[in-house]
Each structure stands twice: as structure tokens, then as C-alpha cells.
Amino acid sequence: MENISSTAYLSSLPELPGVYQFFDSSGRIIYIGKAKNIRKRVSSYFNRSHYDSAKVRALVSRVADLKYIVVYTESDALILENILIKKHQPKYNILLRDDKTYPWIVIKNEPFPRVTTTRRYENDGSMYYGPYTSGRLLKALLDLIRQLFPIRTCELNLTPKNITSGKFKSCLEYQIGNCLAPCIGNQNETDYLNNIDAIKKILEGNLDAVLGLISNEMTKAAQELKFEQAALLKERLRLLQNFQAKSSVISKGINAADIFTFLEIEGHAVVNFLKVSSGVVVQSYNLQIKNIVDEPIDDIFSQAILEIKERLNLKSTTFLVNINPAYQLSNIKYHIPKQGEKLKLLKLSLRNAEAYIKEIIRNEERANPQTRIQKYLEQLKRDLQLPELPVVIECFDNSNLHGTNPVSACVVFKNGKPAKKEYRHFNVKSVTGPDDFASMREVVYRRYKRLIYENKNLPNLIVIDGGKGQLSSAYETLKELHLEHIPIIGIAKRLEEIYRPGESTPLYLDKRSMSLKLIQNIRDEAHRFGITFHRRKREKKNDTSILEAIPGVGKKSVIKLYTHFKSIENIKRASLEDISKEVGPKTASNIVSFFKKI
Incomplete structure (x- = not known):
């Protein structure tokens, strides 16, 4: 066939909404x-002349x-794509993984439906509620339902034919009052399904409707003088009111919302x-x-919205979102x-998403502590287009006060963590006055001249705290030492721009990126x-000046x-x-007298 990347072929494609499928040379679908x-x-x-992602390439x-x-509409394209991805499971499509480890409450799709729990969501026509991240809430709901309504727990196939034929016998649950024995015809299906409808309202959080119905x-x-039945209903009302009192009211101004x-x-991503x-809040997924x-x-x-809508059988026609989806359903x-209550609900949803991501990260780190660090370094390598993984990174920073007491600091990070034993301070020797560029040239030269002389390993990446000027000074020094092959960047504080040698336009990394x-x-x-060293040096100089002001105290003292x-x-x-032992009794007396006066 014609080369699909050719301009002629691409220009022949329709400018209409739809779904496209990429095939590999074996005829297998690899992306939809x-x-x-x-x-x-x-x-x-x-x-494209350049691909930011290796996977796209x-x-x-x-x-x-x-x-x-x-297809006719964007909505049709979204739905068809979802169907085809589920059918073919292409290698390069996004994977949608739900929190299946959490349990659901399920109302089974069967005659006289059971209400039970499961950790497996299936498209079997049953009604699923959840998942519940709190086992205590799940148990409280099930206990409430079983106290309020006598529903069956057996797995019998209660078809009308099986019931009327007398195939089943009542069990212990009937004897102790937990079930009305529909298996032997003691409860008709209409009455049973009324209870199921009330249970659905409870699981949907619509407690007020159930309270009104029971009342x-x-x-x-x-009024009909059925006092035993009235007493039973009164007890149900009390149980439901107690449960409602314990429920956490999130929003008084909004009755219902899907976020x-x-x-x-x-x-x-979640x-x-x-x-x-x-x-x-009755459901979080x-x-x-x-x-x-x-x-x-x-x-x-x-x-993701379409997938969740289908899985949870959502009926709402308005969704609160934090970003606009690309495709309209x-x-x-x-x-x-x-602003207002709706914004608070949106932030609550984001908090749930953040908590779930942190749980994923904790589990990954527990399984393999090095995974996270490796991921960060690989991302840094991609973002800065480095030739190798930046396992060892060194960073330089200058400190001075109006050109006085100039110092520099070099910190070393290995595998993303500080290697403090390898940190180095530098007293700037060849520079007078506030000259950051000259200071940077000196300390970079001294640092790497020494590493070369001692035949020690060089870093995979050098970071300069500063903009173009400091970076250029450092890079010129590396060239002088024939080390220009070592990647070096400068980071400017104001906009956190990343500068690289020979590039006039800075690189802007995502503010959220690791x-x-x-x-x-x-x-x-x-x-x-660096600033700690500079402050200590300045204080020491001030202290030295104080001591030299005392009669009899010179530099040797x-x-x-x-x-x-x-x-x-x-x-x-x-x-x-104690002072006399170091400088003699006369000078010691002068020192003690001096400090008593100040």
C-alpha cells in the first residue's frame, strides 16, 4: 500500500470525526x-521533526x-473508541485500572435479589454500589440493611416454577426472623422488591425518601390497628435515623452532585x-x-469519564469537573x-485523588525503594536530553556580601540523594569585589582540576545556580580542562529557567514536574x-576583630x-x-575585663 506517512496519503484522509486504528507489519492493531x-x-x-516521548517515536x-x-459526532467517536479498545486491547493505548481491591455492595440480577458484597465488578446486570474504602462503613450499611429489611442470603434459584413446585424448604434464617422465606411462597416478589427499592435509596444516600416512606x-x-407491624416499622425508623445522624454531611447547600x-x-494519573x-458523599471511585x-x-x-459512567451506571446529566474534557458526551x-459549595466538593474530589496516588506511590516504594528515584532520574534524563542517567549531580553556588568574604559551595547528589561527605567549601582566592563570574571560573577550575589530578569519577551533570553569565563562565572553564562533554545547566531563580551552553532560549520545565x-x-x-559557610566566615572575622581590639591580643593570640x-x-x-594557660596572666586579665564591660 501507499506510504501512510506521505503527504499525499495524509491529505486524502477525511476531515471528519471518527476513530483511527494503527496496525503493525503483522496486521495486529497496536493503537486506537x-x-x-x-x-x-x-x-x-x-x-513531526522531533518526538518528546520515546514511546510515541x-x-x-x-x-x-x-x-x-x-462517525457523526465527537460523542460517537469517544464511545466507539472505548468499545474498540476493550475489544482489541492495543499495546499502546492507555490502561484504565480501577481500585478493584476495595469491596462493593451488589444487588444481584436475579429473582428475589440478594444484597451482598464483592471485590469483583462484573457487567452481569447487577447493581453495584461503591467501592467502599472504609470497611467499617461497609459493615455498618449491611448491618443496617439486614436489620431494616428481611432479605434472603441463600443462593437458591427462586423462579416462580421452583417455588410453586415446592422444591425448597425454609432454613434457619426464617426460623430466627431474618428472612420471610420467599422460597416457600411466604413472601411475594412485589413485597420483596419494594424492600429492594428502599435498599437502593439507602445505598444512593437518599435516606430522607426512605424515612418518609417508613414513617x-x-x-x-x-391507623389500621396493626400495632405489631407499626412497632416494627417504628424500630426501623429509629435505626435509620441513628444511621443518618452518624453520616457526615458534606454540603448543606447542594443536595446531589456527580464530580x-x-x-x-x-x-x-488518576x-x-x-x-x-x-x-x-455516598460513593468515591x-x-x-x-x-x-x-x-x-x-x-x-x-x-475515563465515559468508562466510569458505564461501570457505575450513572444517570446524571450534569458533571462537575476540574478541567474540560476534549470530547462531549x-x-x-x-x-x-x-466558587461556593460546588468548588468545595471539587476540592474534596481532588483530595481523594491525591490520597489514592500517594497510596500507589507508597506501595511502589515499599515493594522497591529504588523505583521512585530511578523514575525521577530517567525523567530528568529525558527532559534535559542527557546522554546518560544523571546518577551523580554536582551543583555550585557563590555567596558574598557586597563583595566581602566571597565563598563558594559545591554539593553532590548521588541517586537523587545528598552525599554530604562529598560536599566542599571554597574560599575564593583570586577575586576581589563582587564578581560572580570570576568566582565561578575559579571554583569550577579548582574542583575539577583536583578530581582529574586524583583520578576520581566526574559527575554526570553539573548545575550552576545562576543565569547565562555564571553558566558561560563555568562552561569556558570546563572547555579549558577538556571536560566540555560533561552536561552543564544553569537555573535562574526568578522564573526557574533552565539555560544550556550555546542556547539563547531557556528551557521551561513544567512547574509540577519532578x-x-x-x-x-x-x-x-x-x-x-554556601550561605551557612559564608555566615560562619563573616561571624568569625567579626569575632577576630573584637579580640584584636583588646590590649595585648595579637594575631598569634x-x-x-x-x-x-x-x-x-x-x-x-x-x-x-583557663585563658591564662593560653596567652599568659596579663593578657588573660585584659580579656576578662574587656568582656565584663560589654
């Missing part, structure tokens, strides 16, 4: 995508054939769904997303709240280490005093006898 405009979307894969290199299906039935039973939020932290009914070929966030958000409206956070962490540590007492505070607290 949706598009508002098939030609523009497909062309975007092949008209690998995908494109394997595409041997293309097929597409034109009306209780009043009716009392979807997308959140990505440290490469982990869509959280939160359902509010009667002002109470998380869907983890593996974005294999870096699809746009709004695209995968659309797909039929009869669904999206709203991004800006690459930038790692660079910032190293830069901040170099600044802390100062050296003796500091060698023994370590600090000016220790000298102040020392006795006349």
Missing part, C-alpha cells in the same frame, strides 16, 4: 485513537497500516469520581490511568465551579550550604584562643585561669 478531525489528528503523528516507527471509521407506612399500620477530577502527581446525595503514548490530558479525561453538560523539583532541591541545598576555645562565646565563659 479518536479524533474530531481524522486528517489533522493522524497527520500530527507523522509531521516507537509507536510511529511500527505503524505499517491505517484504518479509520467515520407513612408506620402511620398507616397504626469528576483529573490529577497527576509524579507520573501517576480520575476520581465522587457522588453526593442528600448532601452526603478512583480510576488509575497509564498514559502510554502521552495522549493529551483532556482526551484521556474524556475516556451526548446529553451531558460539564461545569467547572469557580525534574524541576529535583533541580530546585539540589540548587536550594547548595545555597543553604587569636589563633591560640580559637584553637583551644573554638568560639567567641566559649572565650567569654572561660575562667581567668
Whole structure:
């Protein structure tokens, strides 16, 4: 067939909404995508001179054939893509993983439905509620349901034919009053299903409707002089009111809402769904997303919303969201709240998503503590286009006060963690006045001249705390030492721009990216280490000036005093006898008298 990456072939594609499929040379589908405009979307894969993602580059290199299906609307494209992905499971499509380890309450799709729990969600026509991250809440709900309504727990097939034929006998649950024995015809299906409808309302959080229903039935039973039935209904009413009192009311101003939020932290993406009914959160559901070929966030958000809507059988026509999905579902409206109660609910959903991501990260780190660090370093390598993994990173920072007491600091990070034993301070020797560029040239030269002389390993990446000027000074020094092959960057504080030698335009990393956070962490540590050294040196100089103001105390005396007492505070607290041992009784007397006066 014609080369699908050719301009002629791409220009022949329709400019209509639809779904496209990429095939490899063996005829296997490797990727399925949706598009508002098939030609523009497909062309975007092949008209690039550079690929930011290695996975996208690998995908494109394997595409041997293309097929597409034109549909009427964006909504149709989204739904068809979802169906085809589930059917074919292509290698490069996003993976949607839900929190299946949490239990659900399920109302089975069967005659006289059972109400039970499961950890496996199946498309079997049953009604699923959950999942429940709190086992205590799950147990409380089931206990309440079983106290309120006599429902069966057996697995018998209660078809009308089996019941009327007398195939079954009543069990112990009937004898102790937990079940009305529909298996032997003691309870008709209409009465049983009324109880199931009330249970559904409880699980949906609509407690007020159930309370009203039970209250009306209780009043009716009392009026008909059915006092035992009225007493039973009164007890049910009390149990339900107690449960409602313990429920956490989240929003008094909003009765019902369906909220979807997308959140990505440290490469982990999650869509959280939160359902509010009667002002109470009755359902929270998380869907983890593996974005294999870096699809746009709004695209995968659309797909995740559709997936959750289908799995949970959602009926609402308005969804609160934190970002607008790329594709509009039929009869669904999206709203991004800006203030008020709806915004609070949106933030609550984001908190749930964040908690779930942190749980994923904790589990990964528990299984393999090095995984997280390795992931950060690999991301940094990609973002900075480094030739090798930056296992060893060194960072330089200058400190001075109006050109006085100039010092520099070098910190070393190995595998993303500070190697404090390898930190180094530098007293700047060849520079007078506030000249950051000259200071940087000196310390970089001294650092790497020594490493070369001692035949020690060189870093995989050098970070300079500063902009173009400091970076250029450091790079010129590396060239002088024939070390220009070592990657070096500068980070400017104001906008956190990343500068590289020979490039006039800075690199802007995502403010949320772990690459930038790692660079910032190293830069901040170099600044802390350098400023601490500078402050200590300045204080020591001030202390030296104070001592030399005392009669009889010269430079040699100062050296003796500091060698023994370590600090000016220790000298102040020392006795006349202790000071005399170092500088003689007359000078010691002058020192003690001096400090008593100040």
C-alpha cells in the first residue's frame, strides 16, 4: 500500500470525526485513537521533526497500516473508541485500572435479589454500589440493611416454577426472623422488591425518601390497628435515623452532585469520581490511568469519564469537573465551579485523588525503594536530553556580601540523594569585589582540576545556580580542562529557567514536574550550604576583630584562643585561669575585663 506517512496519503484522509486504528507489519492493531478531525489528528503523528516521548517515536516507527471509521459526532467517536479498545486491547493505548481491591455492595440480577458484597465488578446486570474504602462503613450499611429489611442470603434459584413446585424448604434464617422465606411462597416478589427499592435509596444516600416512606407506612399500620407491624416499622425508623445522624454531611447547600477530577502527581494519573446525595458523599471511585503514548490530558479525561459512567451506571446529566474534557458526551453538560459549595466538593474530589496516588506511590516504594528515584532520574534524563542517567549531580553556588568574604559551595547528589561527605567549601582566592563570574571560573577550575589530578569519577551533570553569565563562565572553564562533554545547566531563580551552553532560549520545565523539583532541591541545598559557610566566615572575622581590639591580643593570640576555645562565646565563659594557660596572666586579665564591660 501507499506510504501512510506521505503527504499525499495524509491529505486524502477525511476531515471528519471518527476513530483511527494503527496496525503493525503483522496486521495486529497496536493503537486506537479518536479524533474530531481524522486528517489533522493522524497527520500530527507523522509531521513531526522531533518526538518528546520515546514511546510515541516507537509507536510511529511500527505503524505499517491505517484504518479509520467515520462517525457523526465527537460523542460517537469517544464511545466507539472505548468499545474498540476493550475489544482489541492495543499495546499502546492507555490502561484504565480501577481500585478493584476495595469491596462493593451488589444487588444481584436475579429473582428475589440478594444484597451482598464483592471485590469483583462484573457487567452481569447487577447493581453495584461503591467501592467502599472504609470497611467499617461497609459493615455498618449491611448491618443496617439486614436489620431494616428481611432479605434472603441463600443462593437458591427462586423462579416462580421452583417455588410453586415446592422444591425448597425454609432454613434457619426464617426460623430466627431474618428472612420471610420467599422460597416457600411466604413472601411475594412485589413485597420483596419494594424492600429492594428502599435498599437502593439507602445505598444512593437518599435516606430522607426512605424515612418518609417508613414513617407513612408506620402511620398507616397504626391507623389500621396493626400495632405489631407499626412497632416494627417504628424500630426501623429509629435505626435509620441513628444511621443518618452518624453520616457526615458534606454540603448543606447542594443536595446531589456527580464530580469528576483529573490529577497527576509524579507520573501517576488518576480520575476520581465522587457522588453526593442528600448532601452526603455516598460513593468515591478512583480510576488509575497509564498514559502510554502521552495522549493529551483532556482526551484521556474524556475516556475515563465515559468508562466510569458505564461501570457505575450513572444517570446524571450534569458533571462537575476540574478541567474540560476534549470530547462531549451526548446529553451531558460539564461545569467547572469557580466558587461556593460546588468548588468545595471539587476540592474534596481532588483530595481523594491525591490520597489514592500517594497510596500507589507508597506501595511502589515499599515493594522497591529504588523505583521512585530511578523514575525521577530517567525523567530528568529525558527532559534535559542527557546522554546518560544523571546518577551523580554536582551543583555550585557563590555567596558574598557586597563583595566581602566571597565563598563558594559545591554539593553532590548521588541517586537523587545528598552525599554530604562529598560536599566542599571554597574560599575564593583570586577575586576581589563582587564578581560572580570570576568566582565561578575559579571554583569550577579548582574542583575539577583536583578530581582529574586524583583520578576520581566526574559527575554526570553539573548545575550552576545562576543565569547565562555564571553558566558561560563555568562552561569556558570546563572547555579549558577538556571536560566540555560533561552536561552543564544553569537555573535562574526568578522564573526557574533552565539555560544550556550555546542556547539563547531557556528551557521551561513544567512547574509540577519532578525534574524541576529535583533541580530546585539540589540548587536550594547548595545555597543553604554556601550561605551557612559564608555566615560562619563573616561571624568569625567579626569575632577576630573584637579580640584584636583588646590590649595585648595579637594575631598569634587569636589563633591560640580559637584553637583551644573554638568560639567567641566559649572565650567569654572561660575562667581567668583557663585563658591564662593560653596567652599568659596579663593578657588573660585584659580579656576578662574587656568582656565584663560589654
